[in-house]
Amino acid sequence: MHRDVERRFFVIDDLSHLASAQAYALGATHVLMADRSLSALPTFFIQPSSLIAEGSIEEAVLGSIQELKNATMAFASGGEVDVASLESCADPTISALTQNGISGWLDVVRGHHEATYQHALLVTGVLVDFGISLGLRPADLRTLHLAAMLHDIGKAKIPIGILDKPGRLADTERAIIELHPVIAFEALKRNSRVPPEVLDAVRHHHEYLDGTGYPDRLSGAQISDIARMTTIADIFGALIEERQYKAAMPREQAYGVLRQMTTRLEGALVGAFEAVALER
Numbered sequence: 001m002h003r004d005v006e007r008r009f010f011v012i013d014d015l016s017h018l019a020s021a022q023a024y025a026l027g028a029t030h031v032l033m034a035d036r037s038l039s040a041l042p043t044f045f046i047q048p049s050s051l052i053a054e055g056s057i058e059e060a061v062l063g064s065i066q067e068l069k070n071a072t073m074a075f076a077s078g079g080e081v082d083v084a085s086l087e088s089c090a091d092p093t094i095s096a097l098t099q100n101g102i103s104g105w106l107d108v109v110r111g112h113h114e115a116t117y118q119h120a121l122l123v124t125g126v127l128v129d130f131g132i133s134l135g136l137r138p139a140d141l142r143t144l145h146l147a148a149m150l151h152d153i154g155k156a157k158i159p160i161g162i163l164d165k166p167g168r169l170a171d172t173e174r175a176i177i178e179l180h181p182v183i184a185f186e187a188l189k190r191n192s193r194v195p196p197e198v199l200d201a202v203r204h205h206h207e208y209l210d211g212t213g214y215p216d217r218l219s220g221a222q223i224s225d226i227a228r229m230t231t232i233a234d235i236f237g238a239l240i241e242e243r244q245y246k247a248a249m250p251r252e253q254a255y256g257v258l259r260q261m262t263t264r265l266e267g268a269l270v271g272a273f274e275a276v277a278l279e280r
């Protein structure tokens, strides 16, 4: 294996999560589908950062907070979420992460006083950076961005006293919180600007491979790639988040937790996530 080679392209016949994850595990930096992607090969030689205008992390985070606030207020009042405005944050976020990696993003988000949107911002940075580290195309990175920004918007309809309750939740309280993916899905599916992949991630980011997740108790191949990736970013984002009643877990320790979830998360994807968790 030529480790000193900057980009390693693997061509696979079957663009399943497993084939692509195996390719990345073998050292691929970019994975192409044999019959579909080869015509797109030249675009892989252009870094996302050169396709997307430069911008600072601070600007990207501040813009994201403003758009999350607008989206959450609209959602909470039963109005339509302005998807185009949320999408306008995608390229500045992708650009900031491509140039700086996830570390700078985490520092800026944690340093900001606006704690309400901390989780969504952490998950957005982590999920988009996961996509960048896998060499995904800008269009796919933008889909991941929207999925992460919207993934927990259903919580805007859950009473704050339950959401922010420290310590153990009663079964009834947990059941109410676990409604948030379906609440979001049911509202967002009426919005023609929300693509199906994003609806899928919103509804299924708490499903596990062994069927112990919610809301649909999906298992194995029933869970899509985007849902699997969003679940990993969501758990990691929650662990490294600082709350009033809980300190942030160090990234190494949080990654260790993911690695132990062997029956629930896809091992190859968790392996591919190591760069985001520990290095970038």
Ligand SMILES: [Fe+2]
Pocket: 151, 152, 180, 205, 206
């Ligand atoms: Fe969630």
Ligand SMILES: [Fe+2]
Pocket: 119, 123, 151, 152, 234
């Ligand atoms: Fe979440």
